[in-house]
Amino acid sequence: MKINKLAIFLIGLGLVAPFALYPVFLMKVMCFALFACAFNLLLGYVGLLSFGHAAFLGTGGYVTGYLMMNTGITPELGILCGTIAAGLLGAVYGKLAVKREGIYFAMVTLALAQLAFFVYLQAPFTGGEDGMQGVPRGMLFGLIDLNDNMNMYYFVFAIFLFGFWLVNRTVHSPFGQILKAIRENEPRAVSLGYNVNDYKWAVFIISAALAGMAGATKTLVFELASLTDAHWHMSGEVVLMTLLGGMGTILGPIVGAASVVGIQNYMSGGELGNYVHIIMGLIFVVCVLAFRNGIVGEIQKVIKRNFN
């Protein structure tokens, strides 16, 4: 019941938001929010810290960008292909990464993502350092012109809602309950007969595919697929978004993504641009030292303490 009210509120907010704020900014927030939700599925609900999610964001972006530029398919199919490509990469990387746990998992994913980064840096079709420029947004279903920012906005909003719904559905399914059991006590989950690595692998693929969907959508919004999306800084940023918003909470990644993108947008305009990395680093340190539940987590704690 509570979730439904929340969902209605979110949808309402999303529908009216472009009349109050710049649509491109909102689309950027939604792309990153989707990326962070996908990431949170792994970190928050299974306890797996992936430091290589940029690879999936970048793969989704490049595949969709390449198809949109060279084959003339419609944008919804382009995004679908980008999502599938990222999911396939996730299947390969996930199979390797779930062999190790904890800190090793983070290092393996980071190294694998760097492998993808170097491939994209050298491969001829990505445009190397310049990125893939001038990706057309195209006509949705061949009918709706996405070059109109409002049309694009509602398309992105629909994609975001779908991704958000899928993450929630996963978390609240029996499958999601097993994931939480793995997070809380892996040996017990093993002793109950669950093949823990297969569950981790499955959720890794879902997470990678959703991250790819975010990257594919982002490419259409900015008409650009760039190396930045595949760089390890991006993997760090999504960790920060999730940590700041509150890992393991449903709304946390959205709040975190909005905060981080908001800060970056605000700072890149002025002379503060040079300080972005320093500020991001400071937020990391403060979050870890004093604020481990994140914004949403802390609010939930206060509500629990005072109103229950």
Place this chain on the structure above:
Amino acid sequence: MATFLGINLFGLFGQLLVGLINGSFYALLSLGLAIIFGLLKIINFAQGALYMVGAFFAWIALDSMGVNYWAALVFVPLAVGAIGVLMERFLLRPIANEDHLYSLLLTFGLALILQGTFTHLYGSSGLSYAIPEALKGGTRLPFMYLPNYRAWIIVASLVVCAGTWYMIEKTKLGAYLRAGTENPALMQAFGINVPLIVTLTFGFGVGLAGLAGVMAAPVYAVSPEMGSNMLIVVFAIVVIGGMGSIGGAILTGLGMGIVEGLTKYFYPEASTTVIFVVMVVVLLTKPAGLFGKEA
């Protein structure tokens, strides 16, 4: 003599040398990571940033204070080690009982701060550091030309690595350290100040990164990015070697440097990715790493 089986020996040995140099730095950095991991069970994400800080300290010392290379070789590792001691005491210790992933994220945040600060102060273009007078020039060997400074790097890093290995495996201090790795609570019960050992160990591991930074300054351009690029490769090396032993970390670091050098000669396109490919192969065949102990 210049070619053998159609292979240009000058080119091959040249790349092997470059590989050995890179391997020396990999070994020093992964050795520091392994020592820290042994006692604190955390991976120091800031290791690469502190290596960069070491190189910058050497550059700043020479540029604005006229402190030469040899002095920098002594005081920069101490200064970087001191940063490590402060980091451990005031940032990592308060969260030592939380999930270790938080420590990793904390060190990642510190790496961003350090990198951002130096980018802001010195730009990202890279500064050059002159090779010290005594090590200029080179030796002509029958099969290649060996610059003295490069020979010095290999010898120095081997000596430091071997010395560290000896200290940890053969001395009483090392025995404390290994016992602390096995069972810190029991060590404490025997009246040994474990928190102090932890702090000093962290400082020492980080100091090794600072030392590597000073040695790297004349070879690579001193730039804020140098640490992060190096660190990701070192992570792959750590996964390949496993965190099982100190010797393993050194051997894997050197070995992967050589593998990289050989790839640069035979198939240059793959030279940036070969270590990651090796990592994948190791994960498939021996998931715990070549020297790893855990199942």
